[in-house]
Amino acid sequence: MSNGASEARKAFALKLRDLRRDAGLSGRAFADATGMHNTKISRIEHGRQYPSEDDIRAWCIACGVARRIDELIAIHREVEQMWKEYRRDLRKGQRHVQERSGPLYAGTGLLRAYEAIVVPGILQTAGYVRAVLSINAELHDLPLDDVEGAVEARLARQHLLTHGDGTNNYSFVIEAGVLGNWFGGTAVMQEQLDFLHDATYLPNVALGIIPPGHRTMWGGECFYIFDGRMVRSEMWTGSYKTTQAADLAFFERAFDRLRRHAVYGDAARALIADEQQNLQTSENF
Structure with missing residues (x-):
């Protein structure tokens, strides 16, 4: 399990511990009220044992907050599901992963995305996608013959951005370093930078x-906000997904603060042009 999953479990354990303390119950009194052993209570509160849903019900009742049972069980289930090991998810192939995301993108009216390392997926050109997914295949010991199908599947949703009817809108914030991370060689990067330049003129794209x-x-780390109803973030070892209102509010606040640092329009195009010049210079050496 990734560190992120561990931290999520610890955060949930602290919620339960605070409920007990707010109720003024000592460990022994709480054990008497719930029928749980002191050792189990300690392990749950320190994140070393994840509680069952029955444990959560008993916990809330003992603390006098039965009204929070549904809320905490919903969080409990989400914590259990929010992290998926990449290797398990990718057993069906990278093409499967890309195709599965298609309906999510098609059904999103406003996608907000932040990237610090790579170009956001829906903005990637074919060569760039191929380079990135080839690296991913090598890193995770996946078959390279699956890459071309995954490239096609990712590009299949790009029409939502380039030929949309205003139904799908996009707000991207990327670090300038993304432009200087060259995937697939100079020719691939020139094509990618050209596409980014053109994307700055699209009416449904910021x-x-x-x-x-x-x-x-x-x-x-990168994160994608889908219509303010779900956030998805992918790291090296897992994928984090949440629909909790508090988490959504946090990522929306983070995106807004990052957006204030960004430049748009001519200023953004100037940064792209500078990197294109760097590419041309490198080709001459």
């Missing part, structure tokens, strides 16, 4: 680039 320099918000 493409912001955070230039180097002073800032009041750090960068971090």
Whole structure:
């Protein structure tokens, strides 16, 4: 299990511990009220044992907050599901993963995405997608013959961005370093940068680039906000997904702060042009 999953479990354990403390119950009194052994209570509160749904019901009743049972069980289930090991998810192949995301993108009216390392998926050109997914296949010991199908599946949803009717709208914020991370060689990157340049003119797209320099918000892992109803973030070892209102509010606040650092329009195109010049210079050496 990834560190993120472990932290999510610990956060849930703290919620339960705080409920007991707020109710003024000592460990022994709580054990008497719930019928749980002191050792089990301690393990749950320290995140070393994950409670069952029956444990949560007994916990809330003992603390006098039965009204929170449904809320906490919903969080409990989400914590259990929010992290998926990549290797397990990818057993069906990268094409399956890409095709499965198609309906989500098609049904999203506003997608907000932040990326610090790579170009957001729906903005990637064929060569760039191929390079990124080939790296992923090698990293996770996946068959390379699945890559082309995965490339096609990812590109199949790009029409939502380039030929949309206004139903699907996009707000991207990327770090300037994304432009300088060259995947697939200089020719692939020139094509990718050309596409990003053109995307700045699309009426349903806001493409912001955070230039180097002073800032009041750090960068971090990528995240995608789908219509303010779900957030998805992928790391090296797992995929985090949440629909909890508090989590959505946090990521929306983070996106808004990151967006304030970004430049748009001509200023963004100037950053892209600078990197295109760097590519041309590198080809001459």
